[in-house]
Amino acid sequence: MTTSSLKTMHQFFSAVFLFLLLPLCSNAQTARQANNTGFTCNFTRTCTSYAFYRATAPNFTDLASIGDLFSVSRLMISTPSNISSSSLNTPLLPNTPLFVPLTCSCNPVNASFGSLSYANISYTINPGDTFFLVSTIKFQNLTTFPSVEVVNPTLLATNLSIGQDTIFPIFCKCPPNSQGTNYMISYVVQPEDNMSSIASTFGAEEQSIIDANGGETTLHDYDTIFVPVARLPALSQPAVVPHAPPPVIGSNNDDRTGTVRGLGVGLGIVGLLLILVSGVWVYREVVVMKGVVRDDEEKNVYLGGKAEGKNLDVKLMANVSDCLDKYRVFGIDELVEATDGFDQSCLIQGSVYKGEIDGHVFAIKKMKWNAYEELKILQKVNHGNLVKLEGFCIDPEEANCYLVYEYVENGSLYSWLHEGKKEKLSWKIRLRIAIDIANGLQYIHEHTRPRVVHKDIKSSNILLDSNMRAKIANFGLAKSGMNAITMHIVGTQGYIAPEYLADGVVSTKMDVFAFGVVLLELISGKEVINEEGNLLWASAIKTFEVDNEQEKTRRLKEWLDKDILRETFSMESLMGALTVAIACLHRDPSKRPSIMDIVYALSKSEDMGFDISDDGIGSPRVIAR
Structure with missing residues (x-):
């Protein structure tokens, strides 16, 4: 099998998987949750309720993985879901309906929200997770990311750490203290649903569903509603294929005929198995082993004179031998000493530590995953507005990689604004x-060349030096190349471009979109997602959708950061910057300005607003509070 045909096969299966995945991603993007932060409550008891959940590929097609997600046992799901105990380990077909038990209670949150009714589900953050994606994809809209933020007030949604423990509040409700209702089922409305079909599915009365949901008669796609039932309905599960009946004992001729037939069937099955095994072997030899050989070749990279003859034995230094003359290779002992053993007192943010080596201060990024992509991109960029990579270190014993950057004194733009x-x-x-x-x-x-897409432009990834000049940091998600399509959506909610979230399209225009959001932060001083879960960029577009310039200026004065109003400046400068920001947020990526146009327009706004000959741009000024 040629490399070309293998590539074609890979593209075909990727396209098929993407086709299957996109509706789910689109649903997650357009979901309208009327009760954004949850459902208020005032009861004191705890009850058992149930969530209606569907098995989904590729990660939740067995009871064990779904049980782990909801912190319940397989048996606790199989019993109410009409699945026999003998099938606990049997894979589930996609869309298999399940009842997942929840321990529902009324939980005090804070003074703003009072108490909310939900089940506490513990969840550990994985690579690529965001509150939004976990809520909509893994928990299938049984909660919302604003509710997750409310319940986890100490966690910053824009800066989640892998391995961090989080509470996901699964919406639930306890039945009223009246006869006739024993359980409440949490159900997420699907586009094809109506009140009659939901009532029929669960054996409930339409009016009882309306009453349980505060008299609401209108259904909204992907909202969670509650269905009151006296008992759980028996879910219709896929039929199990019956085993062949035992042979009937007959004459010798029948025995002989049966033996011949059995032998023929057996040989046929063996032949089929041989074909399958041969196919797997060919696949392994051509595809998998080829990848193993390539991996082994990448692992056998040496650090020249720095560590001559030492096999790294980890795929962290693949194809970066050409970096050795550009960057300093630090020893692990140097980094441990510089950070007091990576003590918390040296922690800057996330997994980045401050350390001093030979009288120079560095920012040291500790990574458990492969740094190859980030190193590959960093070695070909060198610009004053990008944080400079000074060197790196590999610790083969712990399989860690460390990237050593210049230390940027004034921290992140996020910290200054928020x-x-x-x-x-x-x-x-x-x-x-x-x-x-x-x-x-x-x-x-x-x-x-090829062009680099950062993919994670946000205020916390913009660092300010001693002269308050900005540098872009964190190329961990960056990608070389344009117009690629990915099925692994990563990034920070509030900055993600719509076309990337819906279709996985990677292009420079997604950075332009995120830049527009950062520009809105600079103008307004507002967070990208407010306490009600509203997106800053969506709010800005709605606010400034007016043709009257006087009205637009009036709204801008009300909307911008009040600290800016304390100084004298040109409103034309602010309006120019706002116009750039709104243009960056166009839903059609082809209609967003190029970054070259943005630089020109902002420079023009700067010229309109200030006479820079007096003290120079490099002389920063801050406003005392």
């Missing part, structure tokens, strides 16, 4: 920061 610093940024500095970010993006979009 974490209550005593000093606030002036509009002049904010606009200069926006231009710096745009310049950094222009470099990776226009001056690298």
